[in-house]
Amino acid sequence: MILRMLPWAYLLAAFVFIYLPVGTLVLFSFQEGSLPVPPFNGPSLRWYGDILGDDDLTGALLNSLLVAFGAASVSVVLGFLAAYGLARHVLPGSAVMRGLLIAPLTVSYLIVGLGLLIVITRAGLGLSLVTAAIGHVVINLPIAFAIIYASMGAQQQNAERAARDLGASEAQVIRLVTVPMLMPAIAAAFFLSVTLSWDEFIIAFLLTRFDVTLPVEIWSMLRSGLSPRLNAIGSLVFLVSVSVVLILELLVFRRRR
Template sequence: MRALPWLYLAAAFVFIYLPVGALVLFSFQGGALPVPPFDGPSLRWYGEILADRDLTSALGHSLAVAFGSSAVAVTLGFLAAYGLARHVLPGATLVRGLLIAPLTVSYLIVGLGLLIVLTRLGAPLSLMTAGIGHVVINLPLAFAIVYASMGAQQQNAERAARDLGASEAKVILLVTVPMLAPALAAAFFLSVTLSWDEFIIAFLLTRFDVTLPVEIWSMLRSGLSPRLNAIGSLVFLVSVTVVLILELLVFRKRP
């Protein structure tokens, strides 16, 4: 009976990681089809995707949108959390609910709504509009993480700084932000991860300059290829790297 929990845990990990393992394995396939039998290992497909200008351009677009939108979302989320946590405002409960509400809305609905608004405004679809969409979906997450981390300890330190003559701007920059650095970093990296592989909003709000998920989708229309496995493996590597950075720099327990 003691082995049953371990068997269940092993089965769960196999269920979760077996598709990823197959993806990575057949990204080293030497043949033209990503199916058994395995013919490799070979770095042929990694070389091809790194030499593909469309893919490398889409990769750069994804990184720019992910980091840019995440920085804006975390900044706005922090300012909203600070205002609602440190000041008594009329309708604060309603405002918090409205800030969290987009978490419950489908990305498809958000993307279609933004597409309608931008079309009515005459704004051309571009990476900028995709970034706006990613700010909309990441702002509630950033707000929730930062707001949950703003406790009495930070508030007492802020009061002490004000008593010593610090201005409000210095209190925020020199006291509040450093004390909330782990929460801000967690919100930023999670936003980057979500934006990095988001497809629906990026597909609806871009036209000529597309992100990597949209480029992958266009490649899928012509059938399966080991190139797709190689791209997927690189995306997985980036996601794992972000998680490891979070674990080492943010969530690691300090002695």
Template sequence: MRALPWIYVALAFGFIYLPVGALVLFSFQGGTLPVPPFDGPSLHWYRAVLSNRDLMAALANSLMVALGSAALACTLGFLAAYGLARHVLPGSGLVRALLIAPMTVSYLIVGLGLLIVLNRLGLPLSLATAGLGHVVINLPLCFAIIYGSMGAQQQNAERAARDLGANEARVIWFVTVPMLAPAILAAFFLSVTLSWDEFIIAFLLTRFDVTLPVEIWSLLRSGLSPETNAIGSLVFLVSVALVLALELLVFGRRRT
């Protein structure tokens, strides 16, 4: 009976990580098909990925969209959280609900809605419109994380700074932001991770310059190959690196 919890944990982790393990393993396949038997190891497909200009351009586009949209979503989320936490506004509960509501809406609905609005406004589809869509889906997350971290401790420090003669801008920049830095960094890294992997909105709101998930989708249309496994492994590596950075910079700092 004591072994049952360990068996359950092993099965759960196997169910979660077995597909990723197969993806990484067959990215080192020496042949042209990512299926057993394993023929390798070989770095041929990683060299092919790194020499593919379209994939590298899509990788750069994904990084630009992820970092830009995460920064804007965090800034807007912080300002909204600060305003609703520090000032009594009419209907503040309704405003908070409306800010968090997009988290419950499908990305497909958000993307289609933005596509209709952009077409009505006559704005061309580009990486900027994809970044705008990612701001829409990440802003509620940033707001929820930062708003949940605002407590009486920060408010007392802000009052002390005002009593010492600091204006509102200096209070926010030198007191509020440093005290909320773990929450802001957590929101930023999570937003980057979600934007980095997002496909539906990026597919609907881009045209010629595309992000990496869209480029991978176009490769998959011609069938599976170890090259798609290699680029998928690189995407997984970047995502893991972001999560580890979040753990070390934010949660590790909080524990110390």
């Protein structure tokens, strides 16, 4: 009996270890007092109303959404084109090309951010949300490429050949056959890129100046100490991330099953 309970006890301990910090953060975001410490005094929506009425925070939130969706869109388009070219055409050095496309996954975000900062500064470009989005494309493109490339199997290739035999042009094959068949992988790459870009801090911190993303704004607030406002912001960020995962599960993985 005890041996049967051990796996469940281990699973419960793992979930508590993972979600206890998040649960504590969410709980004390409803704290009525000005300090996010026990004893709990609430519940209250005071701090949610406070952050939603803060122009700097709402502006940073919109900036994060803009950068996340923009960078994810560009990453998925470029990743799809690279995956299609390397999977459907025999190119010299294709293995090297695949390795170079995936290589940024092994590099620290700090190194990527510093390298981009040097290049952008030397090029005379100003730091902005655009440069932050470029940095997020650099880190999301390898992930999008890997997900889409791994889904390009013989089934899609046979359907593409059949479409060509029936007179479809290359553009029609991609638009009417390849993209619909790869839509679950494309959607998975897009939502994962959105999630990674949404809460990324190091590159956004290095490549922005006046218009900042939400993680950078949160970091600037942390310098003045902890407060229930930070808990409320963290809860909203967690809610958005969980919503993206749920959408991915409902629209992509369930459809595939």
